[in-house]
Amino acid sequence: LSGASVEGEVAFFRTGGTVLALWSREALAEDANIDSEGSGFSGFALAHNVAQKEEVDAVLEEAVSAGGTVVREARDVFFGRNGYFADPEGYLWEVAWNPGFPLAEDGTIRLPD
Amino acid sequence: LSGASVEGEVAFFRTGGTVLALWSREALAEDANIDSEGSGFSGFALAHNVAQKEEVDAVLEEAVSAGGTVVREARDVFFGRNGYFADPEGYLWEVAWNPGFPLAEDGTIRLPD
Secondary structure: OOOOOEOOOEEEEEEOOEEEEEEOHHHHHHHHOOOOOEEEOOOOOEEEEEOOOHHHHHHHHHHHHOOOEEEEEEEEEOOEEEEEEEOOOOOEEEEEEOOOOOEOOOOOEOOOO | OOOOOEOOOEEEEEEOOEEEEEEOHHHHHHHHOOOOOEEEOOOOOEEEEEOOOHHHHHHHHHHHHOOOEEEEEEEEEOOEEEEEEEOOOOOEEEEEEOOOOOEOOOOOEOOOO
């Protein structure tokens, strides 16, 4: 969490060299000059990649403890293992272990060239 | 664009230490075990931060040339300057110049502590 955040308004998180900025749905719609109405699948997911296979299950459990809802239980898939949860505001998160995309020590992802 | 991409299926882009993965709405919904139906505002935007104020207008023009639609014309705001466009699939993008969040030489953002 960065000190640039404003309590009750916006939270900025460092995520590698990019930024995850959380603020209200209404404020974003107003800033973008569009209607804030919308329903159903949003067409995107935030993904949290982990370094060890077992962490997929552990992170999903942690999300549930924090108020999330599992929508896809952890399972082995062709690239490794993943699962999905929805946070209390309905945003979709993937938790993934993909040994083909190794994590650096600082948690950043190294894509193949 | 990473060589891990699969033509016609998924495109992986390096974005700092994180990854932007583009694949079909239906494939993501199926992977997440949810219904792919949805409409209206998705509740999120991808932001492209630029180093110079004038680049906000230039990137919006470039987006329009590539098939995007401006939904918020570039304007000066309290943190700098921004504008928004929708890509051909309706995804919302912000183009922002925020001198309080300077860019490193490699384009990554440096948040205040």
